Amino acid sequence: MILASSSDFSYKSKLHQQDNLLETIFNRITLPTFVLDQNHTIVFWNHALEQLTSHNKNNMIGTQNQWMAFYASKRPTLADLIIEGGKDDAVSHFYKNKYRKSPLIEDAFEAEDFFPDIGGKGEWLSFTAASIKDENGNVIGAIETLLNISVTKQSQIALKESEERYKQLSITDNLTGLYNKRHFTERLMTELERAHRYDQHFSLCLIDLDNFKQMNDNYGHLFGDQILAEFGCIIKKNLRNSDTAYRYGGEEFVIILPGSLLDGSRVVANRIRVDLVEKIFLCDDDQNPITLTASFGITVSSSEDSKIEELIRRADKALYLAKKTGKNKVESLVTSVLSAGSP
Template sequence: MRFFSNIRRIIGTWAAYHQKTTLLILTVFALYSYFHFGLEVGSWMLTAWRIFAIALLLLLLFSPLEPKDTYLVETKETPQPEIADKPENEKDVDIIRELSEEYYLKTKRDTVKDYKLFLSKILSIVKRTFAAHSAVIYLRDQGTSLLRQMCIVSDEEHVMEDKQYMQDEYIFKEIFERNSSFLSNEAEEIKSLLPYYPESVNILSLLAAPVYINDEISGVLIVDGLEYNTFSGDDIHFIETYGGIIAETIVNYNNLLEFENSTRLFSFFYEVSRGLNSNLKFEEILDLLLSVMQNIIHYDRLTISAYETGSDQAKIIRIVGQVDDFPEGTVFPLDEGLTGWIIRKRKPILIYDLEKDDHFIPRYTSKEKINYNLRSFLGAPISYHDICFGAVTVENYKPDSYQEHHKKLLVMLANNFGVALERSHALQELEQHATTDGLTKLHNYRMFMQRIYEEIERAVRYNSNFTLLMLDIDHFKRVNDQYGHLAGDKILTQIAASIKNNTRNVDFACRYGGEEFAVILVETGLEKALLTAERIRKNIEHLDSNFKGNTIHVTVSIGAVEFPNSSKDVESLILEADKALYRAKSEGRNRIVAYKEKSETII
């Protein structure tokens, strides 16, 4: 049975490559069958010849005479060379090598789709070569013990597709323990080894080989048959050769995929870098980071934590996904959890499966509840040179979700955002120097002029109002002359703090110049504004400024004007506030004067 199967297979393969020759042989045999060509009619030689011719004709007719292009991928530019004078199995090996080279050199492709289609073509040739009932390839996920069915070619109508198994079960256990090929012609043994058939299928022969990549078993190639001894020990060499070719294909595919991913990521990072170089503010950088992370790394929870400079703790400032007991704003120490370690050491962490550890590893603090729902953990510091701004971490419900290439990607991304944050911080400092008074830390005159134009525009657009206060320290020159400029500076900072403490966050306070201050009370009418002004005046009046054993008391005069009034522009509004302030000075100081059209009201 085995002998005739091999003869039929050899003749069929030869006929597929030499169709014209085969046709000629068939014709000659037909002629010899009907014409005796000198042989004596009725002789035993003629009878034997005809029996031989009929037998050979039947073998040729029922052999799988298929055209070459059913399993050869030909291109118009590069015709397939004829392969001759080789055993049948070696011919198929050469065919697959050519397919592999062509696949790798193609430039226009759907990578994943073409990869699976190519594996299907290889398995079709493997199945035909071994006269198998099915041919299957399983590949192991990188860094795991999980094998995933990549492709199956079978004559069986009902097979289990797209399944995955552990390497310590079924036929995979035999391959990984032996670290070599496996052959069996025992029906009962085979039945317990094959995972892809229903129980009704009776497989009588099995041959499997490991697929090695970088000297490690990365997959298993399997063929099976419905007849006893479909495979023999001689077939082991050939299936291992096919396994090697599949390994080459996988490596080529991974290289191609890595190249495509690198190209895509380079383009992506270029766009991100352009965005990061756009002088973004801190919150805008965080928003961009979240947007980027959604596109390149799958996660069930993402956390961004910020290091509190000069302390031993950090704070969660953004969280997406499962919150648990650690919402945004949670402060945690740097010496307990994984995130603190990332910030403290300024190094990334990759944990394939948190559940595999003997004890629970906290994310933030040793007091947090045990949570094994999130299995995979990956984190990287957001840093620039020796400065660490915080950390970004991602977690996934599935174990082994993140690998080394994910870690490299996250580190690259975090470094980019570290540069952006440093740039933002530097720009913020420059802006602060340009808009803040160095002594009092209030806004400066430049910022005041910008803000008052904005408030007038807003009041006109929304039909609202605001009140402007102008303050001047009474007899401030005497303080500088009697106690020195350092004493004067101390008083200026105290008055600035008093103004800040007695106004709202939405209000605007600035050092207008010298010993003068200005306050914009947003969406506040004159009546309420005068109450605020009085609170400021009284607070300053009761300030005790101690300087070198001396207690210094000062007072302020305040002019107030509401917008809208008769003023239509910034210059006239400031002039009216100055008029009210001058009136307060001339009327005895330490008082408030509210400007009204054609009159000033003294309080």
């Protein structure tokens, strides 16, 4: 019969006390925390993590099921990747554009991600994983701490959406839903700079509703607003994704058509013109059908254009020609450089 010495019992007692102390410490940490050994087995799973994930420590400690608390299918956690060497390409594969190296702890990583399987509606978590090393510098495990940042993240998202809505409202005409004149000026300057830089062209189309003032006088401004709003819809329906339309002022509209020369822009203008001609408007005070037409003036950017005013002036002259020669038509005017280059 072999009897253990009192020193053996004393050593085991100290180890047991240390384990209990570590468990107490981890459970007093308010950050959800878990620890893995070098075999990816869970050795600690604290109370805060139980509350976050609804996974009881008794079901987790001693297993390699840490993934189940965070993901719908098996995959490594950040702590697992640390144990496997913490290589950038491996971390990037699972947390692309969502992680960074910790500025505080060498060989540790920090990340943020949305976990749809945590809680009723999912949670945003910030988490840090670092290696645990022995006295010789060998990795013997990893620790990962997590922080629920859902409230902060949702506030950031709401603020960003609010800023986007405000920006959109600030550049949009609220009657027609088209962009407003201020945004047109900014966009036209950008398009002219781009055209010069890449030796490209774009078309500018000015539109004016024919006899709109008389329509307003006869049927009232509310009916006039209805016409403007519906004409805005007609314009948007006929644009390419790259084209942008603006309410220039009153009953005047303007379209920027990137990469489009005269033939292409005339096709777009005529589609809009025909759709308007075929549109029947009805005023509440008068059930007789009302029709309307529009005139169009088109120009194409040129290397000679140094200011946006030159383009606008040229398109305006083409529009004036359309008005003067009968209305309900599309006219164009280009520079001598473009005319000389035309076939």
